[in-house]
Amino acid sequence: MFAQKQAQAAHADWREFVIEALIRVLGFSTIGFVLLIFLFLLREGVPSFYKVPVSNLFGTRWYPNFDLFGTLPLLLGSVLVTVTAILIALPLGAATAVFVREVAPNWAREILKPMIEVLAGIPSVVLGFFGMHAVAPLIRGTLGIPTGLTVFTGALILAYMALPTIISVAEDALDAVPKSLRDAGLAMGATQWQTIWKVVVPAARSGITTAVMLGMGRAIGETMAVMMVTGNAARMPLSLDSLFRPARTMTATIAAEMGEVAQGSIHYHTLFGIGIILFLLTFLINLAAAATIFKKRRRGGLR
Amino acid sequence: MVEAKIHIDKVSYAYGENWVLNDVTLDIAPNSVTVFFGPAGGGKTTLLRLINRLNDLVEGTQMKGRILVDGQDIYNSEIHIPTLRRRVGMVFALPLPLPGTVRENVLYGLKLAGVKDRSRLDEILEQSLTQSALWDEVKDRLDHLAVALSGGQQQRLCIARSLALEPDILLLDEPTSGLDPISTRKVEDSLFTLKEHYTVIIVPHSIQQAARIADKAAFFLMGNLVEYAAGTELFTRPRKKKTEEYVTGRFG
Structure with missing residues (x-):
């Protein structure tokens, strides 16, 4: 036994x-x-x-055929598209999260949450298609500009892609605010709206910041949709109207040119160099997001 | 007899189909400390939350009966709820400072109510912190983050936060459950001074505490009000058998 x-x-x-x-x-x-x-x-x-000499590599002109490898317009293109996208997505995403978590009745929340998660699953090429054939003509028509394939069009599509991430992470952050904190706000004679705005949202602030960072990480790395709708002209977006002119992002450049470049050439290496810059950028953004989360934990919860 | 400050009239209350209060009727006298006590699940907290309509946002509940404050039905549709809640302050079991400093915490409700006068705000700040027996400990760090205070201080801060609105009625739901004996003592002491100005209803966290502070005490069991009498009487000569058993520690 x-x-x-x-x-x-x-x-x-x-x-x-x-x-x-x-x-x-x-x-x-x-x-x-x-x-x-x-x-x-x-x-x-x-x-x-x-x-590549530094002055060339960080120059303002990207013409690989003439040995001009200025990555600056690409970098600025990426930054401009991403920042604009976040400026659009942040208010929309935060408001949606507040609505879903705090305002919507239970039955509406049950419908909205899965719908928002489905949004995250739409392939980016489909959104790019939509941007090209629905959004771009609209923008060209309304603004009367020569092409609808602009930074702004790209930002709109990217904002839409970053939204599901922002909404679900921000919503989780709001959900983590103790119910008793809401009660405390209400018990002091705050209206429901004042409680949300002055108690719940500030308490969830770091979580909402994280949501935006993650959305930004997704936006800056996005390739397909951006390539389809931003027009891909590698120009320096310096003037005020750059928002409504074509631009080219780092990701689009790599995707568009990698297939036709001679392996081992300077152009080839430079494309990978752009990849490194992109990697560092996303890494920094994620690091910043992680730092906010870490700070939140260390300060003992949600405040 | 003085006219009742709060008149609870045949109140029944259910979450879904689960009735947690059954036909409760009692009058609460002004400027007194009334204790709601009894084993868990007796409906004490629910009844407290009904008095300032904090349960309004809970879905799927049903209520019967009326609650009158100063003769006015607070479930009347004409009642302005934020105003009611400013008159009926509430302190919760867990000390929950809001994000921000000590000063911001105390003046939070007043700012919402639109009070802007600096000297008036400063006056109320000192007054409410003094009443909650916290002023001496925090007067030098009014602009520090509230979360940096100790648990006992945070709870007294929450009391001060409610007092700053100058309510008539103060509801306290186990305000000392998370506190050490010394902090508990300080909170209880502040209650004695408070009842000069306020009508206090408290769910205590122990029978001993109930006996120490009660002017009047209500014993709740499974949603029923078993006995309601002066504290001195109820804790020494309870009339109902259930009350006696609970007070002497034979069940619960």
Whole structure:
């Protein structure tokens, strides 16, 4: 009896070991892949930083055929499109989150939440298509400009893509505000709206910041839709009307040119160099998001 | 007998089909400390929350009966709820400072009510913190974050926050449940001074506390008001058997 149990136990131990080892290998391999991708990016991209003179690399003109690799218009294009998108998405997203969490009755919330999650699943190429054939003509017609494929069009589409992320993360943040804090606000004679605006939203502030950061991370890395609707002209977006002119983002440049570039050429390395810049940018944004979350935890919850 | 400040008239209340209050009737005298006590699930907190209509936002509830404050039916459709809640302050079991500083916390309700006069705000700030026995401890850090205060201080801050609105009635739902004995003592002491100006209803966190502070005490069991009498009487010579058993610790 005793020996039999021992044998069973040994068998169980052996199974434990195999399962544990398997999980460990799978877990480490994922991290390993990320590292390998990063190393590959570095290997292919770093040469651009010493093969192309700095003044050229950070110049204002991107004409690879004439050996002009100015990444500045691309960088500014990305930043302009992303910032505009966030400026559009932030009020919409925050307001929607407040509505879904605080104002909507239960039955409406049950319908809205899954619908918002479905939004996140729309392929970006479909949104790009929509932007090209529905939004762009509208913008061209209303503003009377030569082309509807502009920074603003791209920002609208990107804002739409960042919305689901912003809404669901902000909504979670609002949900995490203790119910008793709402009661406290109401008990002091605040109206429902005052309670939301002066108690609940400030308490969820760091979570809402995180939501925006994550939405921004998604927006800046987005390629397909942006490539389809921003017009892809690598010009410096410096004048005030740049918002309503075409621009070209870093992601679109890589996607459009990588297929036709001679492998190992300076152009090839520069495209990877742009990839590194993009990577650093998203990394910084995510870091900032993580820092707000960390700060929130350290300060003991939600305040 | 003085006219009742609050008249609870045949109130029944249910969450869904679950009736947590059954036909409760009692009068609460002004400038007194009334204690609602009894085992958990007796409906004490629900009744408190009904007095300032805090349960309005809870969905799927039903209510029968009336609650009158100063002779006025507070469930009348003409009642302006924020105004009612300013008159009927409430302090919760867990100390919950709002985001912001000590000063902002205390003056929060007044700012919402539109009071802007600086000297008046400063006066109320000192007055309400003094009444809640916190002034001496925080007068040098009024602009520090409220979350930096200790638990006991935070709770007295929440009391001060309610007092700043100069309510008539103060509802306290187990205000000392999270506090150490010394902080508890301070909060109880402040209640004695408070009843000169306010009508206080409190759900205590122990029978001992109920006995210490009650002018009048109401014993609730499973949503029924079993006995309602002067504190000195109810805790020493309870008339109902259930009350006696609970007060002497034989059940509950």
